[in-house]
Amino acid sequence: MxxxxxxxxxxxxxxxxxxxxxxxxxxxxxxxxxxxxxxxxxxxxxxxxxxxxxxxxxxxxxxxxxxxxxxxxxxxxxxxxxxxxxxxxxxxxxxxxxxxHPLTHEPPELEVTHRSPLGPHLERIAAELEREGLPAPAARSLIQAASDGPPFYRSTVIMRLRRAGARGAQAEALAWLLRGGPGRPSALARLAQGQTPAVVFGDPVVRRWIRAGAGRDLRFFGRRSLLGHRPAARLDRVSAA
Known part of the structure; x- marks a missing residue:
């Protein structure tokens, strides 16, 4: 180009x-x-x-x-x-x-007060989360928190998401969407490789990640979750701001 x-x-x-x-x-x-x-x-x-x-x-x-x-x-x-x-x-x-902080695996991070615009692939993932019922401000805030690295190891992505208000299964699902894991590329990586959104988000596994990331899958990774009993990471304070 x-x-x-x-x-x-x-x-x-x-x-x-x-x-x-x-x-x-x-x-x-x-x-x-x-x-x-x-x-x-x-x-x-x-x-x-x-x-x-x-x-x-x-x-x-x-x-x-x-x-x-x-x-x-x-x-x-x-x-x-x-x-x-x-x-x-x-x-x-x-x-x-x-x-x-030599004795900590992940040094303390300052709260991020400036939220930058998301990239086109991250925007697409945020739109899918919104379609599953996660409020748009919450979806964008969580994705931005996850991408505020480095590092981008799954464990640190999950930790940043938990700090931003995501609950256990929700944070894990969002980490799979954005970071992937061994033998399973993330939705973000597949979009960046040129796969169409229809193919990526039509994948049943990715759909399950989306539902869990939006707080709708009560048994994500085979465990019960609090997501069905209390809204997960709706981040009303973000919406109010």
Whole structure:
């Protein structure tokens, strides 16, 4: 893909981030940003973690650049530098946290007060959760909390979701949707690989993840859950805000 970044951002913003222009921009991000990521950053953060964080940062910056651009314009190199600086900062921050908290597996994290726009694939997953009955603010808040890494190990994704208000089975289901597991790619990975939403969300296993993620599956992973007795992670405080 050699379409200029400014053109892709303009087309996506002009269409109010419709699926097709957003997909073109996402493909450009994969080609120009995620693919050429430094091997050192991948080694420091983990291949999957670095790639996922690069996607989130790049999409966030594109949304910001659609509103306000530097006078000199933007290019793929400009965006790559922004992403690389953020990833390097993530590596340094992670090292500092581990030095300050050597006895903890996961250092304390500050509450995230700024919620960035989701990427096109994450938006699609949020829409599916909303169709299953999870309020839109809650779906977006949980997905954003899960993607606020690194690291992106399933255990840490689940921990971030629990901190954001998801209950046990709900947090596990959302982690499967976004992170997957051994032998079972996530819904996010399948969408990023080019599978159509109809195929991905038509998969009975993914549908079960969606129902559990929305708080509707009482026996997810073979266990009873409190999700049927009390609304799961509706995050009324988020809606009220």
């Amino acid at each position: 050699d379409v200029e970044l400014e053109v892709l951002i303009t087309e996506a913003a002009r269409s109010e981030w419709a699926p097709e222009p957003s997909r073109h921009l996402a493909e450009g991000i994969e080609t120009h940003i995620v693919g050429p990521l430094s091997s050192r950053l991948k080694a420091a953060l983990g291949h999957d973690e670095a790639s996922q964080l690069a996607r989130v940062i790049a999409w966030e910056r594109c949304r910001e650049l659609a509103v306000s651009r530097p006078a000199a314009g933007v290019s793929w190199g400009y965006l790559a530098n922004l992403v690389r600086w953020r990833l390097m900062d993530a590596v340094r921050s992670d090292l500092l946290r581990r030095q300050r």
